[in-house]
Amino acid sequence: MAVHLRIVALTVTTAEAEQTYRFDRPATVITGPIGTGKSSLLMLFKHALGGSAMLTPAVRDHVLSVQAEVVAGDERVVLRRTIEGDTADTVDLLDPHSLALERTLPLRASEGVTTLSDHLLDALGFPREQIAARREGAARPQNLTFNDLYAYAYLQAREIDRQVVGHLDSWFETKRRELFRLMFGLTDSALMELKRTRNQLLDTLKARTAEHDNVSSFLAASDPRSDDELRAELTQLRDSLERASSALASLRSELQEQTAADTAVRDELQNAIRAARQTEEEVSAAADLVEARHAVVAQVQLDLSRLARSVTAIDQLSPFEFVVCPRCMQSLADRVVEDGHCLVCLQPDPVEADIDPAAIEETRTALQQQLEEAQRIQQSDEAHLQTVQERSQQLSFAVTSLRRELDAQTRDAVAPRFDAIAEASSRVTSLKASIDAITQLRESWARVRTIDADIRS
Structure with missing residues (x-):
């Protein structure tokens, strides 16, 4: 056009x-x-x-x-x-x-x-087109603009002297050719799209080829075995794994048959352990209760002692008239005190009813009864604690005896099988790890084949 x-x-x-x-x-x-x-x-x-x-x-x-x-x-x-x-x-x-x-x-x-x-x-x-171009080894499509087209309409005089339509400027070379083809109908949008697609495919081909080379080099450096060798070794490892798994299952079956004979002793041992644990909990609870009883008895005894000291103080100090302060020894003779008030503390004198001997005796009797009751309960709890402790010791001894009996029965038959089972399990685990490692290597080789197919495509 x-x-x-x-x-x-x-x-x-x-x-x-x-x-x-x-x-x-x-x-x-x-x-x-x-x-x-x-x-x-x-x-x-x-x-x-x-x-x-x-x-x-x-x-x-x-x-x-x-x-x-x-x-x-x-x-x-x-x-x-x-x-x-x-x-x-x-x-x-x-x-x-x-x-x-x-x-x-x-x-x-x-x-x-x-x-x-x-x-x-x-x-x-x-048409507003993008041309296929490359920069720094990668596809970089460029837009064709009116300024690019204007180069065909006007050139400066100094440019006319040295070149035509910028043909000496390497950066304009690709645009110059495509503009010429578009102006005179030598190309169209479909062909330019194919050129851009070709550039993108070249980039993809370059990237996939580099990836193929990198993965192949890594595999060759990390493991010299080929994919065919890995396939053969994988088959051998799977056969070995099947045999090792069968041997392990057989050992476990024999162990189950042997341990079935010890079921009664095991059940009795489990019951004894359970009862011992319950008894230990009872001992702990009884000890806490006895400690609480001791605290109650001590408190009642303290209350009785405090009451006795109060009565003694009243009896001993009431007849005396203080002339000096019992604390700082200053004279109280010139102190002005209201009638009916204490010369020392200035508080109202107690009423006779407040220091009634009968009331004090009644309080002492009540505290004495509380003390006797608390001591009686304390003795009962201490007896219960001793009984539970004895039962706990008996159950602990029974657990120890049953364990020795079970060890004696299983020492010769079960322990060797445990060692064989441990060895067989280790063998199975090692074989599985080797199979996983080879499988990963084969997956990497499969990736190489996929990349190679993409490159050929």
């Missing part, structure tokens, strides 16, 4: 004036001496179309904006772009008739945003 792109007019705006240059005739020739602005005019075209133009200092100092009227395919487009400032990274799309602002298009691509390049390529009917 041929791409139709024509620049119709260019308007240059400065602070003092605005000048429009038209190019709507079949051909336009721009002539003039060096330094009159021929290249600057063409660079302003490129700037208006979103390209990175080499603007002279005179243009940057005096030109405010540039406006281009372009025919792209069947669409007439008017574009306006400032020379300096933040808005230089965007281009205004104007209505061709009223020159009213329709929308502002960014120059740099971002997710979900239509750029000026996208708009111009759509207007030209030119």
